[in-house]
Amino acid sequence: MNPTLALGIDIGGTNTAFGFVDRRGQITHKGTIPTKGHLSIGLYIEALCAAIEPVIKQVGHRSVVGAGVGAPNANFYTGEIAFAPNLPWEGIIPLSKLLKDALNMNVVITNDANAAAIGEMTYGAAKGLNDFFMVTLGTGVGSGIVANGKLIYGHDGFAGELGHMIAVRDGRMCGCGRKGCLETYASATGIVRTANEWLEREGVNSLLLAKKGNLTSRDIYYAANDGDALALEIFEFTAKILGQTLADAVTITSPQAIVFFGGLSFSGAFLMDPIRKYLEQNLLKIYKNKISILHSELPDSDAAILGASALAW
Amino acid sequence: MNPTLALGIDIGGTNTAFGFVDRRGQITHKGTIPTKGHLSIGLYIEALCAAIEPVIKQVGHRSVVGAGVGAPNANFYTGEIAFAPNLPWEGIIPLSKLLKDALNMNVVITNDANAAAIGEMTYGAAKGLNDFFMVTLGTGVGSGIVANGKLIYGHDGFAGELGHMIAVRDGRMCGCGRKGCLETYASATGIVRTANEWLEREGVNSLLLAKKGNLTSRDIYYAANDGDALALEIFEFTAKILGQTLADAVTITSPQAIVFFGGLSFSGAFLMDPIRKYLEQNLLKIYKNKISILHSELPDSDAAILGASALAW
Numbered sequence: 001m002n003p004t005l006a007l008g009i010d011i012g013g014t015n016t017a018f019g020f021v022d023r024r025g026q027i028t029h030k031g032t033i034p035t036k037g038h039l040s041i042g043l044y045i046e047a048l049c050a051a052i053e054p055v056i057k058q059v060g061h062r063s064v065v066g067a068g069v070g071a072p073n074a075n076f077y078t079g080e081i082a083f084a085p086n087l088p089w090e091g092i093i094p095l096s097k098l099l100k101d102a103l104n105m106n107v108v109i110t111n112d113a114n115a116a117a118i119g120e121m122t123y124g125a126a127k128g129l130n131d132f133f134m135v136t137l138g139t140g141v142g143s144g145i146v147a148n149g150k151l152i153y154g155h156d157g158f159a160g161e162l163g164h165m166i167a168v169r170d171g172r173m174c175g176c177g178r179k180g181c182l183e184t185y186a187s188a189t190g191i192v193r194t195a196n197e198w199l200e201r202e203g204v205n206s207l208l209l210a211k212k213g214n215l216t217s218r219d220i221y222y223a224a225n226d227g228d229a230l231a232l233e234i235f236e237f238t239a240k241i242l243g244q245t246l247a248d249a250v251t252i253t254s255p256q257a258i259v260f261f262g263g264l265s266f267s268g269a270f271l272m273d274p275i276r277k278y279l280e281q282n283l284l285k286i287y288k289n290k291i292s293i294l295h296s297e298l299p300d301s302d303a304a305i306l307g308a309s310a311l312a313w
Numbered sequence: 314m315n316p317t318l319a320l321g322i323d324i325g326g327t328n329t330a331f332g333f334v335d336r337r338g339q340i341t342h343k344g345t346i347p348t349k350g351h352l353s354i355g356l357y358i359e360a361l362c363a364a365i366e367p368v369i370k371q372v373g374h375r376s377v378v379g380a381g382v383g384a385p386n387a388n389f390y391t392g393e394i395a396f397a398p399n400l401p402w403e404g405i406i407p408l409s410k411l412l413k414d415a416l417n418m419n420v421v422i423t424n425d426a427n428a429a430a431i432g433e434m435t436y437g438a439a440k441g442l443n444d445f446f447m448v449t450l451g452t453g454v455g456s457g458i459v460a461n462g463k464l465i466y467g468h469d470g471f472a473g474e475l476g477h478m479i480a481v482r483d484g485r486m487c488g489c490g491r492k493g494c495l496e497t498y499a500s501a502t503g504i505v506r507t508a509n510e511w512l513e514r515e516g517v518n519s520l521l522l523a524k525k526g527n528l529t530s531r532d533i534y535y536a537a538n539d540g541d542a543l544a545l546e547i548f549e550f551t552a553k554i555l556g557q558t559l560a561d562a563v564t565i566t567s568p569q570a571i572v573f574f575g576g577l578s579f580s581g582a583f584l585m586d587p588i589r590k591y592l593e594q595n596l597l598k599i600y601k602n603k604i605s606i607l608h609s610e611l612p613d614s615d616a617a618i619l620g621a622s623a624l625a626w
Contacts, residue, residue: 131468145565147465147472154460154567155444156603161564164597166557169482176597244479251474252458252565254467284477284489290469 003065008309011071013086021309025123029055041089049102066106068311070115077157108311117144119307125297132257137264141183147253167245185241188217188264206230224270235270243278261296316378321622324384326399334622338436342368354402362415379419381624383428390470421624430457432620438610445570450577454496460566480558498554501530501577519543537583548583556591574609
């Protein structure tokens with residue numbers, strides 16, 4: 001019997017979601033466990049397998065080709081998660097080996113943005129594209145780079161850190177210890193930093209003042225929706241920084257599309273339209289009018305599972 | 314009989330060099346014609362073939378696998394040279410087709426930096442490397458990007474324009490019409506611009522003053538060699554700009570090495586040592602102490618021919 005399902009596991013800071021996915025990208029079984037609250041990585045793996053194994057019994061072990069895992073700071077080559085600031089485990093976790101032993105199947109892991117890129121390429125907006133950027137605008141800015149039809153892992157598995165290109169030399173302090181990284185401006189966190197900085201301007205007038213000190217990226221979206229000039233200007237500024245930095249990245253691999261995913265990208269036209277404008281303004285002539293700005297076509301909640309599962313085939 | 318030789322053609326602004334190369338990278342026959350001075354592209358092709366054909370007759374047409382051509386602005390996918398500012402032909406030249414008809418063999422073309430990357434990968438400093446940048450520091454800054462063991466052409470054949478990443482936002486005017494491109498600082502032309510700017514400083518004291526208005530990058534090298542403080546500072550500044558910009562490019566494909574080639578790279582330790590320093594200073598932590606800074610291992614005069622010929626195999 002040929003395997004008909006792949007197991008996709010999406011490890012997030014709060015929850016771990018999994019699903020069994022058929023070759024057409026349909027999720028046949030789903031489940032979730034909390035990522036936090038286990039006393040050790042061993043007990044976490046136990047809890048995860050306890051949730052997964054009933055499904056494996058039901059569908060038959062031989063019908064599952066293997067498991068793909070998307071997780072922050074996961075390395076495709078080593079199978080390890082290393083020093084992930086948003087996960088509860090410290091140091092280096094040999095996740096691939098632990099899961100392989102526990103589930104008795106092949107396990108491939110990669111970081112969440114790479115998994116998203118593979119998901120879009122297999123089932124979503126990047127179907128049939130050989131050269132594209134996947135850019136996830138969430139708490140940080142993640143990316144997966146596809147060239148010549150293959151995901152670029154780089155020599156050490158750490159390729160695709162677009163969020164740590166320097167967008168503004170000597171700019172905002174980044175969690176990575178350097179200054180001016182793209183993600184300090186163009187993530188959900190970054191856009192809130194912009195708003196908080198601008199709300200300190202003298203004589204500022206904005207709906208956002210009511211939320212001062214407690215602002216989320218969603219508040220900025222709602223304010224823009226209500227026509228708030230400051231909120232609209234914040235989106236324009238964020239898009240300018242993104243467009244400028246993406247124009248630089250384009251010179252390396254010349255992609256035919258940039259596919260956006262993640263909380264902030266759902267700000268729709270407020271962000272996507274000016275990104276398109278500033279990208280074009282900043283591109284070297286030979287790249288102009290060639291690059292599509294696309295939005296993920298995978299359902300928000302399933303995208304990471306679909307991407308991870310696609311690794312297993 | 315299996316072919317034993319590949320024809321490599323290097324089209325430069327002044328001269329066109331060609332050579333027949335065996336599988337070990339030995340050049341068995343060489344020749345050169347001027348690139349300029351022909352009344353049309355047709356007459357140029359005629360002159361080139363008149364120089365090449367006696368060798369083909371001598372070695373036997375069937376012993377030649379085909380021809381590879383490296384030329385500025387050459388596109389691998391289309392086989393065309395498009396709007397090359399340093400070549401005597403205007404508009405779009407279907408070079409691959411013209412040469413194929415004239416020589417009656419397969420012809421593959423690519424830009425000169427990509428040809429250099431393939432040459433280093435096949436015969437030089439990048440042998441066995443799957444992920445590296447080739448960076449040529451000449452009149453401009455060219456680059457060839459290799460990832461997953463393959464040259465990245467991008468979806469349109471124009472990938473690898475590192476020289477047009479914005480090194481300094483709103484910086485020096487570039488020939489491409491934008492401002493602050495890496496090559497306005499880090500090429501042979503760029504370093505001369507730096508020197509000319511700095512020589513206008515009040516109270517400046519430097520050996521370079523004697524050459525003011527007529528300065529070449531070689532003069533800066535000689536002055537640095539004589540311990541001239543300004544010349545040394547110019548190299549330091551140039552290396553800083555290069556190191557910063559390369560650190561950004563590394564986030565896309567995570568290469569294991571950066572291989573330098575071209576006039577300016579022969580400034581040796583004056584440039585290479587500080588590049589290493591500033592690259593490391595600016596790298597995201599996960600990339601630190603992993604990237605080799607290498608120098609081309611191909612003989613200067615033959616590198617382009619070797620690279621172009623390697624395309625043909």
